[in-house]
Amino acid sequence: MKRNIILTAISAALMLVASCQKTPVNQQKGNGYLSFGEFTLGLDEELITKASPASGNYTIFIKNIDGDVIMQKSYSEVKNNGNKLSIPAGDYTLVARSVEDEVQIAAFEQPVYGVSKSFSIVAGMTTSIGELTCTLLQCKVTVSYSDEFLASVTGPGSTKVELTAGHPLEFALDADGTYDQSAGYFAVNGNTMTVSFKGSIDGKNMTMNKTFAGIEPKQWRQIRFVPKKNEQGNATFDVEINDLISDAILNNGVDVEEEIIGEDPEAPKGDGGIAIAFDYENGCDAELTDLQNIKIVPVSERDMSIKLKATIPGGIRKFTVDIESDGTTFNNALAAVDAFHIDLINPAAAHDIIFKVVPFPHGPELVGQTEVEFDLSNAQDEIISHKGTHKFMMTVVDLQGCKNVIPVTMVVE
Numbered sequence: 001m002k003r004n005i006i007l008t009a010i011s012a013a014l015m016l017v018a019s020c021q022k023t024p025v026n027q028q029k030g031n032g033y034l035s036f037g038e039f040t041l042g043l044d045e046e047l048i049t050k051a052s053p054a055s056g057n058y059t060i061f062i063k064n065i066d067g068d069v070i071m072q073k074s075y076s077e078v079k080n081n082g083n084k085l086s087i088p089a090g091d092y093t094l095v096a097r098s099v100e101d102e103v104q105i106a107a108f109e110q111p112v113y114g115v116s117k118s119f120s121i122v123a124g125m126t127t128s129i130g131e132l133t134c135t136l137l138q139c140k141v142t143v144s145y146s147d148e149f150l151a152s153v154t155g156p157g158s159t160k161v162e163l164t165a166g167h168p169l170e171f172a173l174d175a176d177g178t179y180d181q182s183a184g185y186f187a188v189n190g191n192t193m194t195v196s197f198k199g200s201i202d203g204k205n206m207t208m209n210k211t212f213a214g215i216e217p218k219q220w221r222q223i224r225f226v227p228k229k230n231e232q233g234n235a236t237f238d239v240e241i242n243d244l245i246s247d248a249i250l251n252n253g254v255d256v257e258e259e260i261i262g263e264d265p266e267a268p269k270g271d272g273g274i275a276i277a278f279d280y281e282n283g284c285d286a287e288l289t290d291l292q293n294i295k296i297v298p299v300s301e302r303d304m305s306i307k308l309k310a311t312i313p314g315g316i317r318k319f320t321v322d323i324e325s326d327g328t329t330f331n332n333a334l335a336a337v338d339a340f341h342i343d344l345i346n347p348a349a350a351h352d353i354i355f356k357v358v359p360f361p362h363g364p365e366l367v368g369q370t371e372v373e374f375d376l377s378n379a380q381d382e383i384i385s386h387k388g389t390h391k392f393m394m395t396v397v398d399l400q401g402c403k404n405v406i407p408v409t410m411v412v413e
Contacts, residue, residue: 312396
């Protein structure tokens with residue numbers, strides 16, 4: 001009964017405000033507040049071990065729907081201003097970035113981390129920005145050479161890497177086999193990367209060019225040169241020299257290996273067997289067969305037991321829920337507590353009211369679990385008053401980095 005009263009009160013209040021206005025709430029004139037009281041800004045834990053996290057204070061940009069910056073503050077300025085900003089009513093995007101300037105096209109040892117989130121300001125009301133996680137905005141690239149390759153180096157050379165035409169970074173290779181081990185950071189304006197080598201191998205001037213596809217931010221592309229072997233296991237350095245330019249085509253004798261660390265769409269880790277299904281063994285209604293079409297009907301017409309089980313063979317590392325709905329009252333209730341995105345392992349305090357409506361298991365004890373049971377039967381009593389299709393996108397990542405995104409949809413006709 002208590003949760004009925006809470007949710008009904010929220011919905012009724014929001015509907016009353018909306019019904020008393022001649023224009024949509026977020027189009028009313030006047031200022032509202034963007035609250036940073038519960039704001040946390042972290043780095044993706046995978047990136048911390050793969051690329052040195054940027055230091056210093058983050059810059060907060062507020063952009064309008066046209067992409068224009070209407071406000072710029074350092075994070076410390078926001079904290080010293082009562083953890084909130086006064087902003088005219090409207091729709092905006094918040095951008096947090098580890099540097100004030102735009103991301104450079106190409107630069108050595110200058111990683112930039114950032115995150116963006118859309119939000120709306122309602123006149124006279126406060127919107128909470130919640131928790132954000134910054135990720136690397138560039139593609140990181142390093143160049144190395146195998147010992148066998150370096151043993152064949154007889155003069156200086158270099159490797160150029162280019163993601164944006166006209167803006168390469170050059171990694172030097174000295175005649176003694178020492179080479180530039182710096183990390184290059186590239187803005188990703190396309191999805192290809194060109195690698196060009198020129199140097200002296202076994203006394204011959206050689207060149208090669210190779211293009212790699214699937215370039216994305218948050219990747220670490222490790223370029224490594226190794227001697228190419230023939231079927232008998234012998235190195236093939238018999239490369240014909242082009243008499244006109246005294247350069248040989250290195251592709252005939254040397255291969256390039258590339259290891260990708262990060263999110264590589266061409267080499268996914270798979271879903272690791274992560275699944276969510278109806279839990280018939282523990283009393284789920286046998287008539288329920290479609291996770292994406294769970295129809296909620298009035299009390300007089302139903303006695304539904306909605307039980308699910310998540311199976312995560314590799315153990316849970318992350319478990320989040322993103323909620324989408326075409327129902328106005330349900331969206332209003334979610335907006336009131338900023339619950340369109342919920343981290344089940346580290347939920348915000350404001351999301352407690354959502355767990356009273358949709359009783360998802362939550363808390364840090366989920367980490368490492370290989371099975372999680374969901375009993376959503378009680379959710380029917382609350383959700384029946386909100387017409388529409390309500391989709392819960394369940395994103396699960398296991399301890400090995402495998403990931404699966406599974407939709408669970410409740411429909412109130």
